[in-house]
Amino acid sequence: MENVQLSVVIPVYNEEAGLPALCARLYPALDALATPYEVIFVNDGSRDRSAALLREQWELRPDVTRVVLFNANYGQHTAIIAGFERCRGGRVVTLDADLQNPPEEIGKLLERMDQGHDYVGGVRQARQDPWLRRVLSRAMNAVRERITRIRMTDQGCMLRAYSREIVQTINECREVSTFIPALAYSFARNPAEVEVAHEERAAGTSKYSYYGLVRLNFDLVTGFSLVPLQLFSLFGIVVAVLSVLTYLVVMAKRIVADAPAYTLATFWDRDILQFFLIGLMLFGVGLVGEYVGRIYQQVRHRPRYLVAAVLERKD
Ligand code: UDP
Ligand code: MG
Secondary structure: OOOOOEEEEEEEEOOOOHHHHHHHHHHHHHHHOEEEEEEEEEEOOOOHHHHHHHHHHHHHHOOEEEEEEOOOOOHHHHHHHHHHHHHHOEHHHHHHHHOOHHHHHHHHHHHHHHHHEEEEEEEEEEOOHHHHHHHHHHHHHHHHHHHHHHOOOOOOOEEEEEEEHHHHHHHOOOOOHHHHHHHHHOOOOOEEEEEEEOOOOOOOOOOOHHHHHHHHHHHHHHHHHOHHHHHHHHHHHHHHHHHHHHHHHHHHHHHHHOOOOEEEEEHOOOHHHHHHHHHHHHHHHHHHHHHHHHHHHHHHHHOOOOOOOOOOOOO
């Protein structure tokens, strides 16, 4: 496997029903590209026969196949990282093991890269998923578009091509839970998108429960935005300010009504005071969150910036 040009990274979790069909289509599609390639399967702690099937496939095509076996289930994105850390190609393509991303579309991504793009994301045409997932995923795309700097049409599409530089940079990051397409976007110099076909799952069922999808989206939001924290602080400030205004209005009214015999009860209003304190507390929670957010950014060890070029005289 010297001189590998293209690495294909595939996370596999309980896909025994679909793996034979995947291999039957994947290898001919890659052979047709006539470029030296390798396929890296990462078995994400499957509890079915996936690992055994991958071993068989490795024995069939050891020249172009590598298999990484996890001891337990760490999640799709961690599995992809394991592939990234071991792949050798100048270009790296990720795809799902369930044939929802047709391997025949890989050529399209590479063509787009030939035009000078270092990151090409797929956009699923006619997505073949349950309607509720399509609706929720469109909503999350919209939220992400607003609260992060990441601009992608279809964040959920895992059929994507990355340059070696981007994969290298991702490998340098020391974060535990992440969202690869977004991370890659933040390192891309010249990202592009292409429309790719999408098929129904060839076999088996989705490995993501709705709860799993919520967690995945939390990885995305907390990994790439501090806006949720800032919203908290902002809300706290608004509550505190409104309660002060309310207090002033209520006091003015009482001063007129109770005059001239003022008592403590004239100036004391527990309800308003409570709102004021809740506002302060929310602000404080957000403030603590800001510090936690900064610690989180620090421990991730993402590069602070990437230089595209430096213009300077060498002498
Ligand atoms: N996957 C994984 N680990 C997990 C969940 C999923 O490696 O914990 C793999 C799975 O085998 C498949 C890909 O990630 O290759 C996408 O999963 P799936 O097709 O179930 O997700 P969906 O298409 O429903 O979003
Ligand atoms: Mg799928």
